[in-house]
Amino acid sequence: MPNPPQRQVTIAQVAEYAGVSQASVSRVLNRNAKVDPAISAKVLDAIDKLNYSPSQMARNLVRGRSNTVALVVPDLENPMFQGVLKGLSREAARDGYRVLVADTAERVADEEEIAIEARSRCDALVLVSPRMPAERLEALLDRVRPTVVVNRLVSGEPAAELSVDYAHAAGTLGEHLLSLGHTRIAYLAGPPQSYADNLRRRGLVELTARRPELDVVDLVGGSAIEDGYRAAEQVLSSGVTGVVAFNDLVAMGLLARLRELGVDVPGDLSVTGIDDVPLARFAAPALTTMSVPRLELGAQSWRRLRDAMAGEPATHPLSYRAILEVRASSGPAPEASGWLSPGRPVLRLADRIVARYEEGTSIDQVLSPRPFLHPVETLGGVRVTDVHPTDHLHHLGIGVALPDVNRTSYWGGRTYVQGVGSVMLENQGTQRRDELELVGDDTVTERLTWIDEREVAQLSEVRSIRGRAVRVGERDAWTLNWRSVLTANFGALRLGSPATNGRTGAGYGGLFWRFPKWDAQVVTADGVGEELAHGSRSPWLAVTDPARPVTVLLMQPAGTEPRPWFARVSEYLGVCPAVAWDEIVEVPEGGTLDLGLDALLIDRAITDAGELAALVATHRSDWHPGPVAHPAPKA
Known part of the structure; x- marks a missing residue:
């Protein structure tokens, strides 16, 4: 007959064996410096003799904290958000914390409820790119502090704000395409409720104000790879020669469909994205994009959250600028000629690229x-x-x-x-x-x-x-x-x-x-x-x-x-x-x-x-x- 499973030793049994109160045992387990050394020695001896392993849940109840934080994202399939999660988890683990993840699946109506439930199980909350309206977001923050919000302006709470300058990112891509001779480009938009989408639009509007020769056509897109795939026909019918996609997933979906349709990228159409997710440089062709510090966003989220939990919140918002990564998916406009693109010049003559000028810094x-x-x-x-x-x-x-x-x-x-x-x-x-x-x-x-x-x-x-x-x-x-x-x-x-x-x-x-x-x-x-x-x-x-x-x-x-x-x-x-x-x-x-x-x-x-x-x-x-x-x- 197999031995019956042993019952777990309780804190009461440890106290009885050591001849002290349960409160004393709890103080020793929580490393309270004020405990009498003699009592501490008795408790540690009892723990060793009884092979006691304290329940983490019980310890959390005693301490009033769970040593976990929650991350709420609109779509965990997006590698951008996976990067933030990795940076957050790695930094939190160094301080003994774990991260629970909640995916709202782009359901704006469910965001508030999911965030409140996640916060009830954890010590603090990171909200990444929330889609809900501004007034609902601000009301939510009053209920779930301490919180850090990534990629969203938080009125009156700059300390909780971490962001990427997506206006600059979109404008830089527009400038890049303009330098290659593209004067009519498309913006393949993101979700209409997305704050980051509004920033991208603003960047392109500011660019066209400076460069009136550039015409930007607004097209319906989304945030998933399927959205880019479905958008290929409307992109082709718009008469543009270049595309700024809402993100890399949309851009890669567009590239896949263009490849099926036999469209030459970048010969007939240049395609660019935003985020520089890990698969971007392995796309066919490799994707020109704006590189966002995903891991650093996650790591900085933890540092700010940790300080907020300790009662020392940051005193200012923090914003990052993305970096242009020029790859094979962008090239000269079909009608352009001569030296093009000051960042990584190419020479186009008689409708073909005949030379590229490399800086050589990676050698x-x-x-x-x-x-x-x-x-x-x-x-x-x-x-x-x-x-x-x-x-x-x-x-x-x-x-x-x-x-x-x-x-x-x-x-x-x-x-x-x-x-x-x-x-x-x-x-x-x-x-x-x-x-x-x-x-x-x-x-x-x-x-x-x-x-x-x-x-x-x-x-x-x-x-x-x-x-x-x-x-x-x-x-x-x-x-x-x-x-x-x-x-x-x-x-x-x-x-x-x-x-x-x-x-x-x-x-x-x-x-x-x-x-x-x-x-x-x-x-x-x-x-x-x-x-x-x-x-x-x-x-x-x-x-x-x-x-x-x-x-x-x-x-x-x-x-x-x-x-x-x-x-x-x-x-x-x-x-x-x-x-x-x-x-x-x-x-x-x-x-x-x-x-x-x-x-x-x-x-x-x-x-x-x-x-x-x-x-x-x-x-x-x-x-x-x-x-x-x-x-x-x-x-």
């Missing part, structure tokens, strides 16, 4: 973080750049890369040390963007500071990149013009290369173009092939691949003394006019160094030197962006 330090162009494509869609190739992970599309600036590498990877060879040193610098602007519709101008491995500024650069569509015979093509002016305004510079350090033929460094791994030819005025191109002072060099077919004709700017070409073909395909080919270059303090390159990108393989020379005569440019201003030296 690992050993690869020497720096801005670069990639991908770059011909008008026919042939990609002519590579990034992080397996043979040289530090090769980044098209960019300025110098392997030795006062012994700091802005090239990335290994450094050549004479007598030792290529070794990995901690000497990689960073090209930091200080300012970027679009000049007209065809030029990007950027101001950078080059910072060494000790975070000391070494030089400043003003960089201008221009892109234009051209006609070559019967074909459309385009030209890329790059000009960089480096200034030694932090002290004199000594520029070298592996060749100047003793490695023969390795004079690379300058405006470097890394091509994909092609079976290509290089042609210069000196002839065909890598052997003739490497070290040539030809004013031009062509990379051509009949298999694609494509030709990229690289030209050193008109009016300049040609630099030797560094050209690799067999090992990998990379080209640059070399700054320090075989001699150190000295730049005195206050002096400048000009770098430049013109490129003609044609969807045809051209190997004839005479034809290439004729194209050089037509498309080689003496363009200069004009006077430049350099950042002032910093202490």
Whole structure:
């Protein structure tokens, strides 16, 4: 026969065994410092002998608290609210509290009753994005204190208020789409009773007041993924080229239906959301959105709630601003052309994106973080750049890369040390963007500071990149013009290369173009092939691949003394006019160094030197962006 279950030891039995009152036992359990040590010793001995485990419910009744707080949300399926819950639960657990969750399922009529019931079971309450009218909310707060309200203005109780500036978020998305050439966009609205929806509308109204060229069409949406899915047809019939959705769920539902309908996103329609929920970057395409600090909202909710329960409520409201995360779901308007979007510029010519300009801040330090162009494509869609190739992970599309600036590498990877060879040193610098602007519709101008491995500024650069569509015979093509002016305004510079350090033929460094791994030819005025191109002072060099077919004709700017070409073909395909080919270059303090390159990108393989020379005569440019201003030296 199985043993009958043991009855749980009671607090009365502990008191009897210890020869003290039940009140004394309770005081010991609650760690009351005023209990006589002798009595405390008797009680602890009795607890040990009887194997007593106090009932948490009983302890709560004695203490008058439950060590739980409640979270009330309109829809727990929304990852935004899940993030708040995670942040709240994690912080509360550190203080010995647990979180109970109530989901109102967007039923406004039930919110008040659910909140009151939740509060009756817990010590305090967090209300996230309540939908009820303002007067009902304020009356409710009088009954359920202490309370923190997230994403809702609380009249007369700023201490209880935590919010996100959704007006700014929606306005920022509108600005982003406008910068991409979209002048007619839709706002796919949220629930009509949502306070956050009103904030989004306000942000877009304020934007159109500043930018009257923008037309915002208001469309019925919702807050769930199904609402976005159902809205696709009305979005398409509205004639807009861009969409600001109420949240990421609505945006992802819209993307799913557009994919079924065969709509090109972002080619035909750009889609953006708000919240940056975890699945946003895994959408197809990855969703451009405003990133909201979900976990921090939850954590801050607990900190304010804890202080309020202790009788020390906060004295001011707290508001967060979301951050724009530009991803693949937003792009230029179908009719837009030239450089677009100052945050992450793209170049659109002849109805296609031909180049993207990346800031490079996410690049690992050993690869020497720096801005670069990639991908770059011909008008026919042939990609002519590579990034992080397996043979040289530090090769980044098209960019300025110098392997030795006062012994700091802005090239990335290994450094050549004479007598030792290529070794990995901690000497990689960073090209930091200080300012970027679009000049007209065809030029990007950027101001950078080059910072060494000790975070000391070494030089400043003003960089201008221009892109234009051209006609070559019967074909459309385009030209890329790059000009960089480096200034030694932090002290004199000594520029070298592996060749100047003793490695023969390795004079690379300058405006470097890394091509994909092609079976290509290089042609210069000196002839065909890598052997003739490497070290040539030809004013031009062509990379051509009949298999694609494509030709990229690289030209050193008109009016300049040609630099030797560094050209690799067999090992990998990379080209640059070399700054320090075989001699150190000295730049005195206050002096400048000009770098430049013109490129003609044609969807045809051209190997004839005479034809290439004729194209050089037509498309080689003496363009200069004009006077430049350099950042002032910093202490």
